Amino acid sequence: MEDTRPVPLIVDLDGTLIRTDMMWESMARRLRRNPLALFQILFWWTRGRAYLKQQLAARVQVDSATLSYNEKFLAWLRTEQAAGRKIILATASDVKMAKPIADHVGLFDEVMASNGQINLRSENKLKALTEKFGPRGFDYAGNSTADYAVWRGSRQAVVVNASPRVLREAAQCTTVGPVFCDGFCATAVARSVATELLWRSGYLLALIAGLLLASAFPNFNLAGFAWIAPALLLFAARGQTGADAFRVGYVGGLVFWLASLAWLLKIPVTGYPILGWVALAAYLALFTGAWLWLVSGFKFQTSSWAGRLLWALGGAAAWVALEMLRARLFGGFPWNFLGGSQFKLVPLLQIAAIMGVYGVSFLVAWFALALFAAVAMILRHPTRRHIWQAEIVLPLVATVAGFAGGIFALPRERPTEKVLRVTLIQPSVPQSLIWSSSADEQRFQELLQRSQLALTNPTDLLVWPESAVPGLDAATYRSVVQFAQSNRVWILFNGDDVKVSPTATNWFNSALLMNPDGQLADIYHKRQLVIFGEYVPLTRWLPFLKWLTPIEGGWTPGDRPGRFEMTRRGEPPREPRMEFTNAAPAADSQLPPVSFAPLICFEDVFAGTVRAATEDDTDFLIDLTNDGWFGDSAAQWQHTAAAVFRAIENGRPLVRCANNGVTGWIDAHGRLREIFTDATGNVHGAGALTVEIPLRPASEKPGPTFYRRHGDWFGGACAGITILWLGRRLLRPARRREA
Numbered sequence: 001m002e003d004t005r006p007v008p009l010i011v012d013l014d015g016t017l018i019r020t021d022m023m024w025e026s027m028a029r030r031l032r033r034n035p036l037a038l039f040q041i042l043f044w045w046t047r048g049r050a051y052l053k054q055q056l057a058a059r060v061q062v063d064s065a066t067l068s069y070n071e072k073f074l075a076w077l078r079t080e081q082a083a084g085r086k087i088i089l090a091t092a093s094d095v096k097m098a099k100p101i102a103d104h105v106g107l108f109d110e111v112m113a114s115n116g117q118i119n120l121r122s123e124n125k126l127k128a129l130t131e132k133f134g135p136r137g138f139d140y141a142g143n144s145t146a147d148y149a150v151w152r153g154s155r156q157a158v159v160v161n162a163s164p165r166v167l168r169e170a171a172q173c174t175t176v177g178p179v180f181c182d183g184f185c186a187t188a189v190a191r192s193v194a195t196e197l198l199w200r201s202g203y204l205l206a207l208i209a210g211l212l213l214a215s216a217f218p219n220f221n222l223a224g225f226a227w228i229a230p231a232l233l234l235f236a237a238r239g240q241t242g243a244d245a246f247r248v249g250y251v252g253g254l255v256f257w258l259a260s261l262a263w264l265l266k267i268p269v270t271g272y273p274i275l276g277w278v279a280l281a282a283y284l285a286l287f288t289g290a291w292l293w294l295v296s297g298f299k300f301q302t303s304s305w306a307g308r309l310l311w312a313l314g315g316a317a318a319w320v321a322l323e324m325l326r327a328r329l330f331g332g333f334p335w336n337f338l339g340g341s342q343f344k345l346v347p348l349l350q351i352a353a354i355m356g357v358y359g360v361s362f363l364v365a366w367f368a369l370a371l372f373a374a375v376a377m378i379l380r381h382p383t384r385r386h387i388w389q390a391e392i393v394l395p396l397v398a399t400v401a402g403f404a405g406g407i408f409a410l411p412r413e414r415p416t417e418k419v420l421r422v423t424l425i426q427p428s429v430p431q432s433l434i435w436s437s438s439a440d441e442q443r444f445q446e447l448l449q450r451s452q453l454a455l456t457n458p459t460d461l462l463v464w465p466e467s468a469v470p471g472l473d474a475a476t477y478r479s480v481v482q483f484a485q486s487n488r489v490w491i492l493f494n495g496d497d498v499k500v501s502p503t504a505t506n507w508f509n510s511a512l513l514m515n516p517d518g519q520l521a522d523i524y525h526k527r528q529l530v531i532f533g534e535y536v537p538l539t540r541w542l543p544f545l546k547w548l549t550p551i552e553g554g555w556t557p558g559d560r561p562g563r564f565e566m567t568r569r570g571e572p573p574r575e576p577r578m579e580f581t582n583a584a585p586a587a588d589s590q591l592p593p594v595s596f597a598p599l600i601c602f603e604d605v606f607a608g609t610v611r612a613a614t615e616d617d618t619d620f621l622i623d624l625t626n627d628g629w630f631g632d633s634a635a636q637w638q639h640t641a642a643a644v645f646r647a648i649e650n651g652r653p654l655v656r657c658a659n660n661g662v663t664g665w666i667d668a669h670g671r672l673r674e675i676f677t678d679a680t681g682n683v684h685g686a687g688a689l690t691v692e693i694p695l696r697p698a699s700e701k702p703g704p705t706f707y708r709r710h711g712d713w714f715g716g717a718c719a720g721i722t723i724l725w726l727g728r729r730l731l732r733p734a735r736r737r738e739a
Contacts, residue, residue: 006080006083006084006085006086007133007137007138007139007155008085008086008087008088008133008137008138008139009077009080009085009086009087009088009138009139009140009141009158010088010090010129010138010139010140010141010150010154011077011087011088011089011090011108011141012090012091012140012141012142012143012147012160013089013091013092013093013098013101014091014092014093015143015144015160015161015188015189016070016073016141016142016143016160016161017069017070017073017074017089017101017105017160018067018068018069018070018101019068019069019070019161019185019188019189019192020067020068020188020189020192020193021093021189022053022062022091022093022094022097022098022101023049023052023053023056023092023093024189024192024193025062025067025192025193025196026053026056026057026060026062026097027041027056027193028192028193028196028197029060029062029196030056030059030060031197032196032197032200032201032203032247033247034247035203035247035250035251035254036282041056044056048119049092049114049119049121050094050114050115050116050117050118050119051116051117053092053093053094053097053114053116053119054094054096054114054115054116056094056097057093057094057095057096057097058096061100062097062100064100064101064103064104064105065104067101068188068192069105070160070161070180072180072182073141073160073161073180074105074107076178076180077107078107081107086109086110087107087108087109088108088109088110088111088112089101089102089108089110089111089112089113090111090112090113090120090125090128090129091111091112091113091114091120092113092114092119092120092121092125092146093113093114094113094114094115094116095111095113095114095115097113098111098113099111099113112125112128112129121146122146122147122148122149122150123149125149125150126149126150126152126153129150129153129154130153135153136153136154136155136174137155138154138155139154139155139156139157139158139177140154140156140157140158141157141158141159141160142157142158142159142160142162143159143160143161143162143166144162144166145166145169147166147170148169148170148173151170151173151174152173152174154173154174155174155175156174156175156176156177157170157171157173157174157175157176157177158177158178158179158180159176159179159180159181160179160180160181161180161181161183161184161188162181162184163181163184163186167179167181201244201247201248202235202236202237202238202240202244202248203236203248203251204236205232205233205235205236205248206232206233206236206237206248206249206251206252206255207251207252207255208232209229209230209232209233209236209252209255209256210229210251210252210253210254210255210256210259211255211256211259212225212228212229212232213225213226213229213230213252213256213260213341214255214256214259214260215259216229216341217260217336217340217341217634217638217641218634218637218638218640218641219633219634219637221344223341223342223344223345226338226341226342226364226368227364227367227368227371228368228371229256229368230319230338230364230365230368230369230372231368231369231371231372231375232252233248233249233252233288233292234292234295234296234369234372235372235375236248236252237249237292237296238296238376240296242293242296242297243293245292245293245296245297246289246290246292246293247289248289248292249285249288249289249290249291249292249293250285250286250288250289251285252285252288252292253284253285253286253287253288253289254281254282254285256285256288257280257281257284257285258277258278258281260336260634260638261277261280261281261335262277262633262634263630263631263633263634263635264276264277264280264630265277266629266630266631266633267431267629267630268430268431268432268435280333284326284333287322287323287325287326290322291315291318291319291322294315294318294722294725294726294729295311295314295315295318295369297729305390305391308373308391309394311369311373312366312369312370312373312395313366314721314722314725315365315366315369316362316363316365316366316369316718317362317717317718317721317722317725318718318721318722318725319338319361319362319365320358320361320362320365320714320715320718320719321715321718321719321721321722321723322722323337323338323358323361323715324358324712324715324716324718324719325719327606327607327608330531331528331529331531332528332606334605334606334607334642335605335638335642336638336642337357337358337361337642338360338361338364338365339352339357339358339359339360339361339362339363339364339645340357340360340361340638340641340642340645341364341641342360342364343640343641343642343644343645343670345403346406346410346669346670346671347402347403347404347405347406347407347409347410348360348363348399348402348403348406349406349644349645349648349669349670350402350405350406350409350410350648350669350670351363351402351405351406352645352648352649352670352707353409353648353649353651353705353706353707354705354706354707354714355707355713355714355715356607356645356649356707356711356712356714356715357607357642357645357649358712358714358715358718359714360645362714362718363395363398363399363402366395366398367392367395367396367399370391370392370394370395370396371391371392373391374388374389374391374392375388377391409669410669411669418694418695418696418697419692419693419694419695420460420461420594420619420620420692420693420695421457421458421459421460421461421690421691421692422459422460422461422463422622422655422665422690422691422692422693423451423454423455423457423459423461423462423463423688423689423690424463424465424655424656424657424663424664424676424688424689424690424691425447425450425451425454425462425463425464425465425468425657425688426465426657426658426659426660426661426663426676426685426686426687426688426689427443427446427447427450427464427465427468427659427686428628428659428660428661428684428685428686428687429443429467429468429628429659429660430628430631431626431628431629431631434467434626434628437470437471440470440471441470443470444469444470444476444479447464447468447469448479448483450686450687450688451464451483451688452483452487453688454688454690455487455489457690459489459690460489460490460566460594461489461490461491461492461566462487462489462490462491462492463491463492463493463622463624463655463657464491464492464493464494464624464657465494465624465625465626465657465658465659465663466494466509466600466601466624466625466626466658466659467494467626467628467659468493468494468626468659469493469494469495471496472495472496480493480514481514481518482518484514484515484516484517484518485516485517485518487516488516489516490513490514490515490516490521490566491513491514492511492512492513492514492564492598492622492624492657493511493512493514493624494509494510494511494512494600494624495510495512496508496509496510497510497512497523497525499556506556507554507555507556508525508526508555508556508558509525509526509529509555509600509601510523510524510525510526510600511523511524511526511562511564511598511599511600511624513564513566513598515566515567521564521565521566522562522563522564522565524558524561524562524564524598524600525556525557525558525559525562526555526557526558526600526601526603527557527558527559527560527561527603527609528557528601528602528603528606528609529555529557530601530602561597561609561612561613562597562598562599562613563595563597563613563615563618564595564596564597564598565593565594565595566593566594566596567593567594592698594619594695595615595617595618595619596618596619596620596621596622597610597613597614597615597618597620597621597622598613598622598623598624599613599621599622599623599624600623600624600625601623601624601625601626602625602639603623604621604623604625604639604642604643604646604654604656605639605642605643605646607645607646607649607712608711608712610646610649610650611649611650611707611708611711614650614652614708616701616703616704617698617701618650618652619652619653619693619695619696620652620653620654620655620665620693621646621647621650621652621653621654621655622654622655622656622657623643623654623655623656623657624657625639625656625657625658625659626658626659626660627639627658627659627660627661628659628660632660632661632682632684636658636660636661636662636683636684637662639662640656640662640666640672643656643666644666644670644672645670647666647667647668647669647670648668648669648670648705649705649707649708650704650705650707650708651668651702651704651705651708652668653665653666653667653668653673653693653694654666655691655693660684660685661676661683661684662675662676662683663675663676663683663689664676664689664691665691665693668702673691674689674691676688676689
């Protein structure tokens, strides 16, 4: 007797039963929970799609009720089931993904799926179905090009949610049965994944916030974006749990640091720059994530204006506290503080003389939080047109008052009878050439020639930047001595110093001051070393860290601030000596001595280091730096932006002599007075700049600023507030559990 029962109906899952793809949906959810899982996913993928799907299924649970089903197709399946037809779900998704969906739909007699070893797709699916039901012993419902092979072995093709091209190809493979292609959308999977990964997660807004914040800093200098980027981060985390808010903040921070520190990729070393760039950005993003977790952890008070005000003030204090922590943890990285983005708004910056850069960071963060509150109130009460004004008025008044006060604080220009003429040499030597010992003699001679040409104008002090002088051997040192004697000029330059003891040999990155007699007047050992650039941390316990950096050995930090003193007229020349650690005293002079504090490399971004080096009789600060590691990039201007605040905080001019920019000087109020540019207007070119630094008599010297007297009192207060807020944030869940 002929079997009249209908052949089994095999139904595909991804794109057919549901309008999306479970592998991509699971991947989106995995990345939403942990963006760094991208590297894990890529590793799984190298072992095949079946293994990837198995690993995703083991870690991600997708609520079957939230998926988008093809309802017309589902209705037809129910009809077929009622007619007694056997319906089987056969999918390339992992079995752990497929079974919950089959249970939710309640139509399937059996589930066939990938199992970690075999990816049940295309030819693999046809082989399994043919072995089970025989050649053309089944009908198959599918939707994509991957289903062509299965259709060729099936009795009939049911085409669901497919393009016209797939429908035509299906007709070439076998007989076409029912078609359910109404509402087909080629981008359905991409839209679903993007919605989950970018929109529901808040990552899209976080990404935009990170890019906007990066554009507030050099070289874009769109400072206004710094006032809104934190608000965008808050909107991205709105409605998220604490852990999700942290992830949103982490993504925003990661994008910001990857964009703003992209100049690290210009270091002329293979491999290490990419590793350092990613690792540093991944570390720094933790601070943004922590801030958003803390600030979003307190329910936004819509009913109380006072509650919203305290929330905004507390959030601004938390931002400052985390900047304080970042400036100190693991040696510190006080780079691109929020307030630093405003380095061109000189009147507003004058509050740094009281609060440091943290005062500007606080003001910008407070305004952003108030802006978030204002927009949130508009969204909640769209009919109340002026409701936003109460939220924004106080930070706006504070900003305007700070700006106006800064205008009055800026002194009027008045000529100074006494000045110090300082000639700054910018050799613009590529870092790869600095590392090439074969080029040492040539670049040193070019430095001397450029300096000789620059000394056609009267000069009191000649300055060479960090790394300008090659290895300071006896021959090189004698050349420097002869140059100082022949030109009767003081020279400030950078070199190495060494101290040998029975137990250790210590090398120092040093600033050396030579008087016109060719004697070494003083020496300063750099105190703030560059992590992974001048030393490798924790090598005693974690020796493998040496493999993460190209440097060999390490430098020793200095143990005291530097204080150099120079005069205008020296004693008769003496026999030159090369005694670095026992420098000869400066020569006597008929003119009062000039006192200045030397800094090296990026020490001028550390507020505490510069404050410790500044004394009441300090006439100016001077930094010898080499940002040539990073080519012609934003690094030079970001570095300069931080230096602006050191001048204001300590009330002293700051002179910068750089290898390839930015060379010039900043006055005591943070105004960029003179900046070197070459004939083409490029700050990174080679040349020389002579500047006149005003010298005030002792009776006219300004007293120490409030910041120099009291240090980071404001940042410390913000840290204290944040610790209390953090305690409340951590104790609240415990109280809920007790209740």
